[in-house]
Amino acid sequence: MYQRRAVKRSNCFHKNGHHAKCITSNYPFMVIFACIQIILSQIPNFHKLSWLSILAAIMSFAYSSIGLGLSIAKVIGGAHVKTTSTGLIVGVDISGSEKVWRTFQALGDIAFAYAYSTVLVEIQDTLKSSPPENKVMKKASLIGVMTTTLFYMMCGCLGYAAFGNKAPGNFLTGFGFYEPFWLIDFANVCIAVHLIGAYQVFAQPIFGFVEKWSSEQWPENNFINREIPVEIPCCGTYCINLFRLIWRTVYVIVTALLAMIFPFFNDFLGLIGAASFWPLTVYFPVEMYIARRKMKKYSFTWTWLKILSWVCLVVTLVAAAGAIQGLAQDVKTYKPFKTQ
Template identity: 55%
Template sequence: MAVQHTLEVANDRCGDDGCSVRTGTVWTCIAHIIAAVIGSGVLSLAWSTAQLGWIAGPVSLLCFAIVTYVSAFLLSDCYRSPDSITGKRNHSYMDAVRLNLGRTQTWFCGLLQYLSLYGCGIAYVITSSTSLRSIQRANCYHKEGHKVPCEYGDTIYMLLFGGIEIVMSQIPDFHNMAWLSTVAALMSFCYSFIGLALGFAKVIENGEIKGSIGGVPADSLAQKLWLAFQALGDIAFSYPYSLILLEIQDTLKSPPPENQTMKKASMAAIFITTFFYLCCGCFGYAAFGNNTPGNLLTGFGFYEPYWLIDFANVCIVLHLVGGYQVYSQPVFAFVEKWFAVKFPNSGFLNNFYTFKLPLLPVFQLNPFRLCFRTAYVISTTGLAMLFPYFNQVLGVLGALGFWPLAVYFPVEMYFVQRKIGAWTRKWVVLQTFSIICLLVSLLALIGSIEGLISAKLS
C-alpha cells in the first residue's frame, strides 16, 4: 500500500532550528570512519610495503596516518563557521569551502570531491568482484589442486554487486545508515584479522622473515620508481576520509561540541586502522617477500584453509556493500538537493510515496531518487567492467584526491577560520606541510597513471 505526500524543501536539515534530530555519538562516528577507511585499500598494503621495502614501507604508512589525523583535526574545526563551537553548520565539505574560500574554489573542490567519491564506488565494484571470484577459485583449488588454472570472469560478480547496491542505495541518507556502517566496520575487522593471522602463520611456517630494505627488485631504475610511486598512491587511497568527514560530523549530536567528538573519534579510528595497516602490510610482506600478491586475500599467496579464505572474502564483500554507501551518500545528497531547489514544484522530484509491507518497516520511495541512484550504480558498475585493474585504479584515485582534499583545502580553510596571517610561524609550518604532501601526491599520481596504462596495454 502506498501513500503519497510531498517533501517540504524548507525542512532540509540546515540550521540549528530543531527541524532534525542528530543522534550520532563518538561510537557511530568511529563506525562510519572505519567503514570508509578500512576498505579495499588495506588488501593492497602488503604489495605496497613490498615495493617500498622494510624501512620506507612502514614509515610511509605512519606518515600517511599522521597526515590524515592533521587533516581531520583541521577540517573538524570547519564544521561550524565563523566560530567552531557555536557558528553556522557546514553540512558538507563543499559548504565549508564555499563559506571560507569562495565560489571559484568551491567548484574546484566539488569536482575533485565527487570525482573521488565516484571513483571509490568504481574501486569497490572491482574489489567486490575480485573477492567473489576468489571464493569460487579457492573452492576449485581445494578440489582440483593448486596447479589447476581455475580462472573465472569478473562480469557476473560485478553485476551481482551492482544489483545489491541498487537496493541499498535507497537508504535515504547518512542519518539512516549507522547500522550499515557498524556491520561494515565489524566485517572489516574480521577480514583484517584473518589477513593478519594468515600472514603471521605463514611467517612461522617459513621459519624466516622475507623481504629486504630495498623492496622488490625491478628490471630498471625507472620501473622501480614507477612501482614505488604507485605504492604511495595505494597507501594514499587507503587512509584519508577528509572528503566525507564533514558529512559524518553532521550526524553528531551536541553537546559536547561536534568538533571535539570528531577529533576524539578520528584519533581512535586512525589508531585502529594504522595498527591493522601495519600488521597486514608487514606480515604480508614478511610472508611472501618478492612474491607478495597485489591483493592479500585474493592473490592466492594463501590457499588453505580454503574455508577461512572464503569467509574472509565474504566479509570483504559485506563490508564493501556498506563502504559503497558511505562514499555514495554525499553524491546522492548533493544531486538530489540541487534538483529539489532548482525545481521546487516538480512532483517527480519532491513527491514521496510511503510503502508498508508485512514484517518490514515503513519505507518512503521517491521517483527521482529511485531513477538517479539506480543510474549512478549502473554507471559505476559499467566503468568497473572497463577498468578491472585493482592496484592501479586505487593508486590513481588515491593520488588524485589526496593533496587537494586531504591537505590543501583543510589547511586553507583553517587559515581563514583562525585568521592566521601570512609568514607567521603556524602559517609557514602548515604551508611547508602542504607543499611536501603536494610533491608526494604528484609522484604517486605519475606512477599510478603509468601503471594503469601499462596494465591496459598488456
C-alpha cells in the same frame, strides 16, 4: 566482485590442487554486487546507514585479523622467503623505471586509504550536539587514523615477512594463502560485505548533493520533490521518490559497467586517491584552520602547515603520475570482457 570470485577459486584450488588452472569470470559476481547496491542505494540518506557502517567496520577488522594471523603463522612456520631492505631488486626482479612507477602507484594507494575527508562532514552531521560534535569528531578521527595506520603497518610488515619480494598484491584474493580454505573463504566474504558498506558510505554524500542541488534548482517539480508513501509489510511506510529511484539506479549501473569494462582496481584506486588526497584531505582543511585561527603569515605554525601542504601536493602529483602510467600499461594488454 573479486572477493566472490576468490571464494570460488579458493574452493577450486582446495579440490584440484594449488597449481590448477582455476579460471573464474568476475562479471556475474559484479552484476550481483551492482544489484545489491541498487537496492541499498534506495536508503534515503547517510543518517540511515549506521547499521551498514557498523557491519562494514566489523568485517574490516575480521578479514584484517585473519590476514595478520595467517601471516604470523607463515613466519613462525619458518618458510624461507627472499627479502631485502629496498624490496624488489633493480636489474634482477624489475627494471629501475618500473620500480619508480610502482613506488608512485603505491603512494596513490596509501593516499586513497586516508582520503576519508569526503565523508567526514556527513559523519559529523549524524552526531548529537552534546557533547560538542567537533570534540567528538576530533577524538574519533584520532582513534580511527591510529587504528587503521596500526593495521596497515602490521599487514605490510608481516605480509612482507611472510612472502618477501613475491608478495601478492592482495594476500587473500591474490592467493598468498591457500589453506585453511574455509578461513580464506570467510575472509573474502568479509571483504565483500565490507565493500558493500564502503560503496554506500562514499556514494551517499554524492547522492545527497545531487538531490539537494536538483531540489533547489527545481523546487516546484513533482518528479524531483514528490515523496510517494508505500506500505511495506513488516517494515512500515517507505517513501519513494521517482527521481531518487531512477538517478541512483542509473549511477550504480554506470559505475558497474565502468568497473566491468576497465577492471584495473589498484591503478584506479591510486588515481582516485591521488586526485582527492591533497585538495580535500590536506589543502582545504589546512587553509580553513589557518583562516579560523587567524594565523600570522610566516609565523612558525603557518610555515610548517604550508610546508606540509606542499609536500602532500608533491606526493599527490607523483601518485597521480604513477597511477596514470599503470593504467596506460594495463590498457596495452587489456581485452574487454575477457576472463582472466
